[in-house]
Amino acid sequence: MSEGTRLENANPVIFQRSGDRVQTASEEDEDVHDPIDDREIFDLIRSINDPEHPLSLEELNVVEQVRVKVNDAESTVGIEFTPTIPHCSMATLIGLSIKVKLLRSLPDRFKIDVCITPGTHASEEAVNKQLADKERVAAALENASLLEVVNQCLSTRSI
């Protein structure tokens, strides 16, 4: 992203970051089994960087904890994300970043479903279809320049 180019949305609404998860006594107990829950999944994706702004997806409210559904027993995860503007050209890229982050961070027993919050994007169906198609996701990650952008979104930002 060059400084000279105009951003699609130069002055987006900023949301507050949620604090770190409070550690409980049962989490420190060796014998208790902690299930994978919504908050844990949300913590995985909330710090993903936006491709345009030096802000996280959480700060832009692209991802919210209420739109994360996980079922540990049945090994399914469902995520809905909300682009900041309805014609955002980055929607596919953001979806892909979320998907890749989860593929890297979750045990492979999970079925991961990432889609756009219904009614928030102009080409919602096309994007959802792309993200659901395993072949296309795999093919996208073969593309070095696309992988580069995804990796940048997933890198921890150094200032």
Place this chain on the structure above:
Amino acid sequence: MAADSTLALSLVEEFVSGLQDSKAKDAAKGVKDGKFTVLQLVEALGSSLTSSQPHTRARGVLLLSEVLQECYRDLTEREVEVLIAFYENRLKDHYVVTPPVLKGLKELTKCTNLPPGSAVSMLRSVFQDIHVQSLMLSERACVYSMLINIMETREAELKGLGADFVFGFVQSMDGERDPRNLLLAFQIAKNLIHRGYELGKFTEELFEVTSCYFPIDFSPPPNDPHGITREELVQALRAVLTGTPNFAEFLLPLLIEKLDSDVQSAKLDSLQTLAACVSQYEHKHVAEFLQGLWTAVRREVFQTSSERIESAGLAALTALTSCLSRSVLSSDSEDSLSTFLDFILTDCKHHLCEPDLKLVWPSAKLLQAACSASTSASHIITAAVMPSLLEQYNNRAQCSHRRTLLEVVQRFIHSVKNCQSSDNDESVFLAFRESLCGVVFSALSENNSSLQITATSVLTSLAQQAGLLLESDIELALDHLTRLLLIEEDDRVSLAVAECAGALAQLHPALVISKLIPRLKNEMYTEPMNQDQGEASELHSHHAVRQRCLSALAAVSIQPSVVQESTPVLLEVLRSAHTGDVSFSVDEVVLTCRSLQRIAEQVQDTEEAGRCFHNIIIPHLLSLALQAALQGEGSSGTPSPLVEEVVLSAMVPVISTSCSRLQPTLAGQTASRAVSLFLDGDVSFLPDNSFPSHMQLLKKQEGDSWSLSRLVCLLMGSVCSLPRSVEVPQIDKLLSALEEMSCTCSHPLSYTSAAKCFAGLVNKKPQGDSLDSLIQRTVKRVCSELDSPSSSVHTQAFTLMIWVSKALLLRYHPLFTTLTDKLFSLLDDAGLGPMAAADGFSLLMSDSTDVLNRACHADVRIMYRQRFFSENKAKLVQGFNAAPQEKKPNYLKALSNIVNKLPKQVQVTELPALLSLLLEALSGPDQDIHLTTLSCLEPVLVNPPQVLIQQLEALVNRLLALLCSPAMSVRIASLSCISALSYFPVHEVLPFRARVLRALAKPLDDKKRLVRREAVQARAQWFLLGSPGGR
């Protein structure tokens, strides 16, 4: 004389024809010793200088130049004149002769007795006859050094040359490429500008020839022997470019252009140069570029992704505004300050009305940067911004919006604080006082913790504005703060409130004394309602209120006058707790002691505060502790909370902090009272004196009762924290009593405190025979106890030994080695329990909180840990190799305990020798050893030494194996080490990528969330490794 001229001739012959370079030194020595003069040497050179071979001529000149290098100080003015004429003439000679000629001229410029006019003529010939940039690197350096030398000594003459000198210099540096020479050239240019040489019509040329290097793009070659850094060049060039306002019309457009660059360092350099140059400029220099500069700076702050650029941009804006503000004072022409501030306000002000959008903060920061530049700027900006901010606040209903607005307001107040000088200007915010207070108080009454926290910091900033708030405002504020302290459950809020109250107490001690302290006191003494029903939640909240009151009392006590009012309240709490008049829980009593400790740490060290602690608080504490202990003996009714060990341990730091920090003379008095109390049973200084006479606190108590003996920890607090200049009375008697107690008492706190107290005194005892014999006696006793299998006091003896070792280790005492040997032999000893000796090493290497640290004025030499380690590592390794299999873990434990506490640099250098041992430790079965070893390894992994990389295969295997450890802490530590491995040089770790990623898939499904979190991080790092856009 004849002989001497033959000497000169022969030296010349050997140097010129014989090519023996060393003869130049001999010739120089000849001149220095007066065997021949320089001019005689020239005569002797005659034939070489007139030779038809240019190389011979060059050789001849070189000899002369090298001689001059040695003895330019001894030349007479006449000689200099002749030599200069000679060298100037030689400049016209063949090009191979030029280098030695320039060298000679450079040496001559160092002469203090240059004849008038010769400097100028020298320069003229150089500029005329030489094209500097076609010379070699070192000759160019020669020319620059000449210029620098002459500028130092012949400034007036050079200025007489006028702009020609500048022109000559510009020509000679035009096209210079070598960074070493550039540093010289920049220095000359800087001198030209700063020393007021006339630049004349060559101003632009001088700017062009230097500014073409801006922004500096230089990365030194690896292993650069010259050690020139980019930063040096940047600073040197910046000094030139920003040196004169005459450059303004050229520099500012250049900066605007470079700010548009995509290179981050160019942006940064441009912004920093901008901030530096405007400090020299007046408004007329910048007037025509204001719009362009503002647009560029705004873009950087609005769209930046780097904090450094943002802060450089803000600093530049502040500098620019303060440049414009300066000229307002002197000119009545067009008011460029308000024009410029208008730009800023037009572009930024409306963003402040959208507190949930991204640009609110960049806009606020820009406005605040301008605001902090000068009083006039802050008047203009606050007048424009504050009303709308305050109105916004009142119109918005959402707490998050209100909080953002309040934070913006707080930053404004803070930025103004930075610029206000001490003169009697009234506060910029005077006009808004009422509405600001209204907003703050309404935010404090809001039921939202982050809003309340922000409001307390606004309140602090407002209070710090001199002469802004009225007394009635402060009173109201204190009411609000008290209310929050009493009702607000959120810890963050009470912390913020206490901090704010502390700030107010600094500024208005009297009001805090009269309003806040009495209310807190009352609150602590009200019994919880419905006590009969004893509802748990009710009791809990009452406890929380007391807790907050106690920490608030500590927070406000910084000024001695406040301390005099607050500490009696705390002492009263302790007394009522002891007597049982009002019931206080053990926790509350401990907190009270903590508050006293905090006050002792932060109060200003005045006589008043010292008296308060040494004459009132400490005697009261001792008296209460003694009463409680005696009452415990009798043991009738409910025991006082003061008999609890936690309370006693909390009293120790109160005493030790006051003794180490407040008023050494009074501290000495406290210590001698404590000693006479413990040795002689002298209770005369204690208040409420109804104690039995002739108590023997350090003697073995009847029936081995420990309630009195453990009071020795209070003695430790006072005598071990005195400054070393203060002497402890009756020290020998005291030491032997302590030794006896630590070796015989059976109560852990008593014998440990006695041992610590003994060690603390030994550490400070002056070097000498009495110390040596004391140590030897103690060591003998300890060893005989440890060696006797039937002894019942093994642990006691061992504790004393460890503490004495530590005391000696810290001060590098030579007798320390005898103790170390004993300690190592104990690693094999089963009698002490499996790991006691190994754990002893951890105590030896770590900082102790209550004695033997620098705060207690102990004699702590620097790097004692390194010293201990390097003296003993061989013994440890040997011991490990020699030990039977079942004892080896003891050595590994000791090793990891020691290495764990070493500073990182030492760990890195020592690691090669120990790596195999550490790897061995990782493969054993003991989880504790795994954990300590991993924590030794982790810091080393950040900057891995070569030997670790060689052992990578083994390391990765061990770490991956530990992922299956039953202990979650081991799994977590191992994962974070694996994560650190991903930062090793890519070509070394890339071969492991697939294997590590596969192995990390398993802990992603670990049953513990904390393990999964670490695994996710490690796996993410390894995925980025060697991937495009990753690392």
